[in-house]
Amino acid sequence: MSLALWPATASEQAAHIDGLFTGLLVVTGLILLLVAGLLLLFCIRYRRGTQAKRGDLPEFLRRDVELGWTAATLFLALFLFWWAGTLELRASMAPPEALEIHVVAKQWMWKARHPNGAREIDALHVPRGEAVRLVMTSQDVIHSFYVPAFRVKQDVLPGRFTEMWFRPTRTGEYRLFCAEFCGTQHSRMGGMVTVMEPEDYASWAAAQPQEQDLPGEGEALFTALGCAGCHAPASAVHAPVLQGVYGRMVHLADGRTVRADQAYLRDSILQPQRDVVAGYAPIMPSFAGLVDEADLQRLVAYLQSLRGEAAR
């Protein structure tokens, strides 16, 4: 058993976070040394019976030093906040070209779906050097997707999508854990993340059983559930046309303007009366209970895929 003191570093973020972590180690280590050193020094020098000088404290010590270290601690705290905060802001947005993988968590397994339809359970294959964006949801309780080697963690919630992204930098196998307590077999809910060279990833993905891709399945559902009956461009019903809606600003009947992101599309399927588009009657029925989480992902993926067609 090797005695590692530092976890494997296998993503772009991991290198940045390790830099911050090292900085914090140095700063806090110095403070700890200062406090422990002073404690020891005073305990030895001013123990009962020594001849060290005692008497009154110098005036500057009583006022200026107190104010001084209050200010110094505050500035140090602000500096650390600035460092951590800027790092967080820089890393927050996934690049637009990121590979999008859908993850569904349930007690007690992870299910992943790649863009070409390849599926895996308690495992995730990703290409090295490419940004990977995970769009995640849970079928039951809150879980948390955690890969220590990437230094990333994100809670996975029922009833909404959460996202995280990373750019793997080193091939190999890394552990995947569920980090949010999720019931009986929480400690068994994990797997392996395999980082492969991009060409290996491409051949791995192609070798998986080819199913229809996510947007393709969404399109089938779109018809099967009757969405197309109203929302198709040629429909006689007065309903918003969905071509190109994803990512656009939408004006609502109550005067608000919202961006049609994944959360908006998802809410509009489940609670259509909430955000009615200006100029349309609130006639759409709710699909809550008719579609499960996986179906919702398929439908939203289909709507996203319509983005390009509007431009044509």
Place this chain on the structure above:
Amino acid sequence: MSDVTAERAIPDTPPAEENYLTAGTSLASWLLTTDHKRVALLYMATITVFFFLGGAAAVMMRIELVTPQGDLLSDDAYNRAFTFHGVVMVWFFLIPSIPNILGNFLLPLMIGAKDLAFPRLNLLSWYIFVIAGILAIYTLLAGGVDTGWTFYTPLSTAFANGQVLAAAAAVFVAGFSTIATSVNFIATVHLLRAPGLTWLRLPLFVWAIYATSIVMVLATPVLAMVLLLIFAERAFGIPIFDPLRGGDPILFQHLFWFYSHPAVYIMILPSFGVISELVTCFARRRVFGYNFMVYAILWIALVGFLVWGHHMFVSGQSMLANLVFSFLSFVVAVPSAIKVFNWTSTLYRGQIVFDAAMIYALGFIGLFTIGGLTGLFLASVPVDVHVTDTYFVVAHFHYIMVGGAVSALYGGLTFWWPKITGRMHPESWARFAAILMFFGFGFTFFPMFIMGFLGMPRRYHIYAPEYQIWHVLASAGAVLLAVAYLLPMGYFGWSLFRGRRATANPWGATGLEWQTSSPPPKENFFAPPVVLQGPYNYHPEHAGPPSLEREPHEPQGGPTERAP
């Protein structure tokens, strides 16, 4: 050292004057007492039982975690053990420990009052606590709970199959005991201070208990409310947190941490007060920067309410919220740092003796510093994303709450034991226990920082083999720590019967509580005390302590005249 100890004890003759322990010996005189000192002892007995129960759960977990497989406990048994450990240690040990044992006993004595403002409410709050405790034990006997002490939804409302309702009821009821006690403390500090005891003459222990009480009164109702909502959803199916019916599971986390982050300060603020009393007494110096110490306590109590979101950096809350909560968490670190610096500076030019209580206090400062500094890692969002929900967090909060608050509880008990019981504990054993506790603690919890940084998630019953070495170290340390916690119970118990009788003021301390006999009479003082000056007058104002003699120190005040 023999000359010092000689004047601490007096020949073993029964005390001439009646004291609160001899004022009545029937069972009813204890169970129906309204004497704050007796209620404090009732609390001490009850809380000790829960410390054993919560500790037993921890022992089971540490034994189980020696190997990566699940050999001793099943999945469910392990989950129930850590939930029970958390619930009992937080609500039935840490939160009531220092306020209800030391605070109850000392608050009236320190401010020169006969009792708390509402003596019967004080007794009632103990009975409420006992009812809550019985509910907690029922929860265990009925099969336990498997949600973690945090009761996260929708796991707790829709999926967990343990006794969630019983556990929630136990915590709910315990909250009323907390509120009753804190209202009592607030009223007492406002109304019953002795003549001359102005606010800025209050001992720091009184300030700490006062600030804690305010946090308790403001935060505990939020806990009560969120537990009622859990009850409504789980028992009656009213959708509040269930996302399938339009609820929001994150709402629960906001409400829960709005209580539970201030609860961290409820657990640690009283120990700040204890440590200030101990360090000044055994360094024979006035506390460094009294006003700053008071402001720091109040600043922590206030800003402690505004940082709850740092428990939720990975919950999916917005980037803006993450940064705001990160900022406030860094800000709340400043007053804690001031306290550590001021305790350290109090030692400067002191006349330090290393009695057991002082060793506990020095150990506290060291462990609390490590706990506080690792809080800076967790306040940094990108680092927190990596280490939250790992053993790093487990180590961090055990350093604060166990290395900090429990060390302070033992230190405070050691310091005030002669006042509480009228007997001296054996000093050498106490020093040995204090040193063992410091090293046993570090041995147990420091490896958890390392394995947490390596990625070991918390609440794991079965784990990856590469973490085993750290778990073995932690479990070995836990053996030492368990001995260090049991040892004082042994020698404290022994001292009740065999300990030498204590003088009124064995440590030469300045507080009002030392200006009456040990143990104090039923009404605390033979004549009402008057306060003449601020606390900690261990040396004249523009001087320092001498190098060897224990004098001169001046009590903060005292009885106007000693009654016959």
